[in-house]
Amino acid sequence: MKIIVCIKQVPDTTDIKWTENNTIQREGVESIINPYDIYAIEEALKLKKTLKNVEITVLTMGPLQAESMLKKAIALGCDNAVLISDKKFAGADTYATGKTIASAIKNKLPDYDLIICGQFAIDGDTAQTGPSVANQLNIPQVTYVKELKKCDEECVYAVREIEEGLETVKVEFPALLCVLKGFDEPSRAKINGIIKAQNTNITVYSMEDIGLTPEETGIKGSPTYVSRAFRPEHNRAECEICSDCNTLVQRITEFGGFSNE
Amino acid sequence: MSNIMLYAEVTKENYLHTVVFELANKAQELSKKLNNASVSALLICKTGLSENFKEAFINSGFDYVYIAESNRLTHYSTELYSKVAIDIIREIKPEIILVGATTQGRDIAPRISSSLHTGLTADCIELDINEKGQLAATRPTFGGQLMATILCKTLPQMATVRPKVFKPAPENTVKDTKFIYIKPEIDNIQKKVEFIEFVKGLNTSINDLDSAEIIVAGGKGMKNEAGFELLKNFAQSIGGCIAASRGAVDMGLAPVDIQIGQTGKTVTPKLYIACGISGAIQHIVGMQNSDKIIAINNDANAQIFNHCDCGLVGDVFEVIPELIKIIKNSNGENTSDINIL
Numbered sequence: 001m002k003i004i005v006c007i008k009q010v011p012d013t014t015d016i017k018w019t020e021n022n023t024i025q026r027e028g029v030e031s032i033i034n035p036y037d038i039y040a041i042e043e044a045l046k047l048k049k050t051l052k053n054v055e056i057t058v059l060t061m062g063p064l065q066a067e068s069m070l071k072k073a074i075a076l077g078c079d080n081a082v083l084i085s086d087k088k089f090a091g092a093d094t095y096a097t098g099k100t101i102a103s104a105i106k107n108k109l110p111d112y113d114l115i116i117c118g119q120f121a122i123d124g125d126t127a128q129t130g131p132s133v134a135n136q137l138n139i140p141q142v143t144y145v146k147e148l149k150k151c152d153e154e155c156v157y158a159v160r161e162i163e164e165g166l167e168t169v170k171v172e173f174p175a176l177l178c179v180l181k182g183f184d185e186p187s188r189a190k191i192n193g194i195i196k197a198q199n200t201n202i203t204v205y206s207m208e209d210i211g212l213t214p215e216e217t218g219i220k221g222s223p224t225y226v227s228r229a230f231r232p233e234h235n236r237a238e239c240e241i242c243s244d245c246n247t248l249v250q251r252i253t254e255f256g257g258f259s260n261e
Numbered sequence: 262m263s264n265i266m267l268y269a270e271v272t273k274e275n276y277l278h279t280v281v282f283e284l285a286n287k288a289q290e291l292s293k294k295l296n297n298a299s300v301s302a303l304l305i306c307k308t309g310l311s312e313n314f315k316e317a318f319i320n321s322g323f324d325y326v327y328i329a330e331s332n333r334l335t336h337y338s339t340e341l342y343s344k345v346a347i348d349i350i351r352e353i354k355p356e357i358i359l360v361g362a363t364t365q366g367r368d369i370a371p372r373i374s375s376s377l378h379t380g381l382t383a384d385c386i387e388l389d390i391n392e393k394g395q396l397a398a399t400r401p402t403f404g405g406q407l408m409a410t411i412l413c414k415t416l417p418q419m420a421t422v423r424p425k426v427f428k429p430a431p432e433n434t435v436k437d438t439k440f441i442y443i444k445p446e447i448d449n450i451q452k453k454v455e456f457i458e459f460v461k462g463l464n465t466s467i468n469d470l471d472s473a474e475i476i477v478a479g480g481k482g483m484k485n486e487a488g489f490e491l492l493k494n495f496a497q498s499i500g501g502c503i504a505a506s507r508g509a510v511d512m513g514l515a516p517v518d519i520q521i522g523q524t525g526k527t528v529t530p531k532l533y534i535a536c537g538i539s540g541a542i543q544h545i546v547g548m549q550n551s552d553k554i555i556a557i558n559n560d561a562n563a564q565i566f567n568h569c570d571c572g573l574v575g576d577v578f579e580v581i582p583e584l585i586k587i588i589k590n591s592n593g594e595n596t597s598d599i600n601i602l
Contacts (some may be wrong), residue, residue: 093380095379122524123402124402126384128370131339131375132374140453142338142454143368143377162273163364165462166460169454214466224381228410229402229408236554236567236568237570239570241571251555251571255552255571256532257499257500257501257551258474
């Protein structure tokens, strides 16, 4: 069984700093594997433990520096790594990103059973790229997957966590799954994994390699564009700073706190 | 004539999702800026269910409701629902499509936009029409530290919006709604995803937060489990529910289902008390529509103080016990009742 895990390198968003000119300081911001994608890798590794002949290819679209993140995925136990990288991909929205990843899979990794992605990336938080890839590949998707149950060569049972409860569905391969953070702590890299990662060559594909034109990728291939970016304004009147707890309790009461019910 | 279409989501329990009415209110507003563009709903459901919703549609100002019913559509299915939606959208050609950013909405919307080769802006917190008549969709980005207004070059222009971001219309906006039945063409589709079972959630904390009038939320400043115990006592003393920021959830102090913010829930209580929360925009977008907001933080420069009505600068571990004491004293002999869970 062949599994592709799509991952994304994201800035560690808890650590963002502003420059004096009100722009985001990008230099020196640490990059991490999107936390949800760690669980996507974890689900693939779990399947590898329970089924025979599972081969995991980890795939990302990003700058050449993303190689280090792919090596981390190899260290965790993935078998191969593919980086799709081209300056022409810059500025891609979720439509263009979905198209680019789907083209790479169609052209370079067409022989797959399952694609696993994280449900969201913590930087964009759109949750759109996974379904967009599935749609371009014309395969079914299952989103908000909390847990994988029975799995064999032909299908998998997936438990979805939705607003009202847990829904179990059975999906035939080939299919794409978007996973939430699972129940188990993700695996850590083992020493032989780290050695393997050092000796693994990352395959890099450019736009031409995956059969796309400049019009279909990056900012040109994106239906959406940012017309304005700004720091959020304060939308409340001046905040009243209370000098002591008694005043604060008075405000809590005025604002509807402890209504004796 | 231009047309704004809303995806009328039906919940697992066969209700129209409340987000449909919130979007309807916003769509009326957008319609006025588009020479009174018509507002329509797209309803996909099991045979006969649409009858239950007709009055609600009429009272919410819809001009048209396009209905596709079939017993094969009893459970939401990405494959069937997206096929039906795409067929109808190709026929009606709306210029704007709005979808609730629920698990169902976020599942179907990218499938639709990708098939129609158009753009989709996720989780918008404001929608407007710009001077060129385009949909200007504003959303937090970059971990919520930046707001971006996004436009779309292609039609339809699509956006998702979370529940509770917009308010439903204050009064009924009755219209002469036309109901149009369209036969879904799904007979030849072999589903690859099969529904097996549904287990209703036992964890009610999510629903509690939705209806809570008072929410006491803790952030990284609550530091440890003892801090969250203190928070619970405080919440009990004023009859509130507890919630958490992403920082606190990442530290393992609170479960993810009570997380407020861009990657968590959006809430609109009467009173929101933020304790030890710095106030990153990713948190603010999840609570800024609360009626009143109070903040307690030891950093006088914390962002949270720019987003609240009233605040106190101080150590939460000193301030909160003091508040609990004052509240208990002011309640006199009722003190014992307040301690009851």
